[in-house]
Amino acid sequence: MEHLLSDPGRQSDTLQLEASQAFNQLAAMTVVIGFEGSANKIGIGIIRDGEVLSNPRRTYITPPGQGFMPSDTARHHRAVILTVLKEALEQAELKPADIDCVAYTKGPGMGAPLVTVAIVARTVAQLWGKPLLGVNHCIGHIEMGRLITKANNPTVLYVSGGNTQVISYLERRYRIFGETIDIAVGNCLDRFARVIKISNDPSPGYNIEQMAKKGTRYVELPYTVKGMDVSFSGILSFIEEAANKMLRSGQCTAEDLCFSLQETVFAMLVETTERAMAHCGSQEVLIVGGVGCNLRLQEMMGVMCKERGAKLYATDERFCIDNGAMIAQAGWEMFRTNQVTELEDSWITQRYRTDEVEVTWRD
Template sequence: MPPKARRRVPRPSPLPALQAPVLAIGLEGSANKLGCGIVRHSPDGSVDILSNVRHTYVTEPGTGFLPADTERHHRNWLVRVVEEAVRRAGVRVEDCACVCYTKGPGMGGPLHSVSLVARTLSLTYALPLIGVNHCVGHIEMGRTITGAQNPIVLYVSGGNTQVIAYSAQRYRIFGETLDIAVGNCLDRFARIIGLSNDPSPGQNIEIEARKGKRLLPLPYATKGMDVSLGGILAATEAYTRDKRFRPLERRHDAPTEDWGAKANGTTWSGDGRHVVSAEEADALPAQVAELALDKDASEITPADLCFSLQEHIFAMLVEITERAMAHVGSKEVLIVGGVGCNARLQEMMGVMASERGGSVFATDERFCIDNGIMIAHAGLLAHRMGIETPLEKSTTTQRFRTDAPHVTWRA
């Protein structure tokens, strides 16, 4: 007879118990999203979001955001964003236990501007300083909001594409992009076809993709646990030079400000938690079921290209995520990062997870898009474990791997 499978007993959390609520302020500015948030941890284990303010640097259609311009935006707005976050929270900065900031990864100039203000707050109010890994911030916020226990994490954003699992107080990278990140790929194609950058090019790709009528053939490049997206971007761009391509007739003007969360057409529960059920996963769009690879299209529209690009890329991401789930025996998937807001990605992942008897967890755009709350939350977890960033080491780095931090607050 085969031996009985051992039952895994969860270990208790190493986080020390709180005697009273503690607060933290977090500053995020690794790319074009500038955020500040204040979070509270309570003795009963609850996490309360007191404020979550964000201001986005938006450029004209067809253009991206340069590091120097983004840094200038952050310098111009950061003090106002911090003041607004403190005002909305109804607390004082000195009420916080620590000041948390994004140490990396990200764009050098924007990171530096945020760290400068974080150091100033730390010195002014005599508060400990905590440098936070941006990727770990996304994961910890996602775990807290959704309640996912020990999921495989798909981290998809403008600068990162990684499949991650937790083991022995580290977030281990199972697979990642070999060239450009998925968010970068989508953003660059949005610029090619002239989509607006408001509220984000990736979101406008998603909206345009819903109008697509043809699934065009594109390269599919999974390499073991990794993906390559440079080739599919070049191939999709090549269709725009085809004589059958009909470009967009108009472009949208971009606003300059965005203080708060914008709805993305998805219904969310009040706590920002969204779980894809088996019923939702089964409700596939009719266009996917009816379409075949159309090599003889008489006309190719931007919507067709957005639809085809999304379907191919997301299929690759689902494949490598499923492979990681099979390897570790997990039935949970947590999607984090800005691209994690994409309803079609959540839906495709939900189909795969439901076939494996599992669940997909994702958050709404308040938490999946870069924000100060995730930095405050992850930083406060580290602070409760006695971790602090000395002033002389409060630097920033554009390359800060997800598997580098020691995650002492997990068993």
């Protein structure tokens, strides 16, 4: 103690260290509730120090051949969000007073559903007297994947209905090495499902995956990799036309087309991911996003990783598909580094890129 008193600079450093340790200890006990509703799923999850306390979810499902419109999706979310909120608190066995921070999806996503969830999150934060945090949806997927798999510093393949990106972390940013230049891979699969009238229950992608297992013939499709970027719109146009002709003539089955589409688009994703790994010297791959729970994609990526002596990390549908816990986890990471969103700044944005976020919680 005497040497500290005689050295003001050292005393200041020690006090700052003690304050930082005290804050980290408090953050480790912080409970964050996360609201997600950027597309057709509405989820509310609660995280406490890396532990998922609850994660209920509802999905807006449309008839076969139809997509989901923003206004209809928002109406669905408004109808069920308070029920989901009640479930999240009950499953976690918590009360509003136990919550330390409210996180919500700021973007990217569909405008009307995002606004619906943001309004409820803002209202809850004010009613409960809690700080608010706007979270990037893509960052939520990444942080949830890192939490569940314990991946250290992986090359990330983020694949969903609205996004397709190959990502790596460097200097407080998740850097995008490659991405789709038109539609996302999940959107490509969903739109093809509408063409051949595949059910949307539980999801078009899941049903394509099951049908693809019965496919026996590979129909050659365009393979469009442009440097580190990929393109799916031409593949979709080609297979839509092929479906109309080849299915009517009996040249192939719907199962064959599902098989062919999966094999082609997944090979493109594996190629660009491997190229990013080579550039970064990475020995880990983490697959996140709704399409990431596709077992065939995981199998193909696993083969590539094995050949490189690398390790593959992936999760199941509980955490790959949009959920509230992933927003809570990203919010927890942000909150423990003193990030808070002021009420006047708590808007939403449909275009919110992964690399716009300063990642203050990673070295």
